[in-house]
Amino acid sequence: MDVVQVMESLAEQGVTVVFKADAERWREGRKPWTFVASGAPLRADLLVRTDADSVEACLAACLPRLREFGLVVPE
Incomplete structure (x- = not known):
């Protein structure tokens, strides 16, 4: 899955998206x-x-919920 494509698609639909890696929590x-x-x-x-152990886990948790709101999210 292309994370940039997902973020761009959501932004085009008026959604603000933040994806973060927290160094303190990592340590x-x-x-x-x-x-x-x-x-x-x-x-x-x-x-x-969501907070998760990986990028993939974040997407697995959040993208279905965004689709439930009626947003179009690339696969």
Whole structure:
């Protein structure tokens, strides 16, 4: 899966997307990756967030939820 393509697709639909690797959590052995998607033109209450051990785990948790909101997310 192309993470940049996913983020661009969501941004085009009015969603702000943040993908982060947290060095402090990484050093502490805690889930270092964070994915947050928020806001959309017709869904001000949109907020999808997860912390996970990998990029893939973040996407597996969040992309189905974004699709439930009716957003188009590339495979």
